[in-house]
Amino acid sequence: MAMADNVFDEKWHSWSAVAAVRVEPSTPEAPAMPELTPRQCLSDADITYQPSALAIKASPKYTVWLHNHLVGEAAGQVAAEKIAAQLRSLLQSGTLQPSQLTPLVGPDFIGVAHGGEILFVVDETLQPHPEVPAAVTAVQWVNNLRHALNEEPMALAQVQMVLNGLAETSETLYGTASWYGPYFHGRQTANGEIFDENELTAAHKTLPFNTRLKVTNRMNGRSVVVRINDRGPYIGQRSLDLSKAAARCLGSTQDGVVPYEAVILESVPPTERGEFTTAQLTLD
Incomplete structure (x- = not known):
């Protein structure tokens, strides 16, 4: 039975x-x-x-x-x-x-x-x-x-990391973050790019340009991945200046200044198609 x-x-x-x-x-x-x-x-x-x-x-x-x-x-x-x-x-x-x-x-x-x-x-x-x-x-x-x-x-940050081939390192930063937008939109950033408030970028005083950070708003737990392309901020104890788009994704545009945690990210090798069998590539 x-x-x-x-x-x-x-x-x-x-x-x-x-x-x-x-x-x-x-x-x-x-x-x-x-x-x-x-x-x-x-x-x-x-x-x-x-x-x-x-x-x-x-x-x-x-x-x-x-x-x-x-x-x-x-x-x-x-x-x-x-x-x-x-x-x-x-x-x-x-x-x-x-x-x-x-x-x-x-x-x-x-x-x-x-x-x-x-x-x-x-x-x-x-x-x-x-x-x-x-x-x-x-x-x-x-x-x-x-x-x-x-x-x-x-x-959001998890999606960004997967799509960009990024992984977290053991390096974590803490501080307060502000954001900047309309007044600087269209101006040149410290690395020579034109600042676009609608891109997911940020300014930091010392991190190398093009460093990717997973930034988390410690007030609400929301995260976003940003790329460093500018220098600053130089006001008070702030240590990170987010683009308007990044601040919007973190829900921090109204607060203005928020406490953050930022994990430095690193690139990981992309997955090669040859690692899979033909059967796995079902729609190829």
């Missing part, structure tokens, strides 16, 4: 995994995809790869659902079913860990990964429009999947 119960449990787990994921033709009544973090908070992602603009052929669109949550749309049923099959396999094996769903960036591809193993590549079949960056699409799929599995979406 025990053996029969085990067989039944296995079959039920398999049926449950299949039922949890479904593919449907897109309809005008389908709910809109949830919006990402405002684009200005992702503008510093140095992503150069874009899927080939094969003009999003006339293939009919299909939506992928997980636990009745819309997670994405693909051009063509084959592409949608491949993604669904990957998700069902993870569910059936019991190895799906929502917190391990992340974008994966390589030198010539962007995909969605689980625990470092790629699930699918973002190609032209997944692009809602040729002008939408592949990185944005990957983040949207990841956060929609996390939402469907009752997991918190990736935080």
Whole structure:
């Protein structure tokens, strides 16, 4: 009897995994995809790869659902079913860990990964429009999947670090941060660039130019990655001057001056496509 119960449990787990994921033709009544973090908070992602603009052929669109949550749309049923099959396999094996769903960036591809193993590549079949960056699409799929599995979406700084190939070091700074914007917008920064208040940059008195910092507003816990391209601030005890966009992402534009924690980041080698099998690159 025990053996029969085990067989039944296995079959039920398999049926449950299949039922949890479904593919449907897109309809005008389908709910809109949830919006990402405002684009200005992702503008510093140095992503150069874009899927080939094969003009999003006339293939009919299909939506992928997980636990009745819309997670994405693909051009063509084959592409949608491949993604669904990957998700069902993870569910059936019991190895799906929502917190391990992340974008994966390589030198010539962007995909969605689980625990470092790629699930699918973002190609032209997944692009809602040729002008939408592949990185944005990957983040949207990841956060929609996390939402469907009752997991918190990736935080802004976490997304920036993944897309830029950055990792935290053991060097951490503390102090107070202010922000600057309109009056300096369009002027030259200390490293020769033109200051743009809408970019995620910051000024520091001594850190090398182009240093990347994960800055956290200690008053609300919100974080953002910024790049040092200017010198300052030179008022009081302030030690970091954020661009207006960075301050907005930290929720500090109204406070003006906030206590911060800043972790110095370093570059990590990009994931090579050759590290994966052809089967893993399901949409390539």
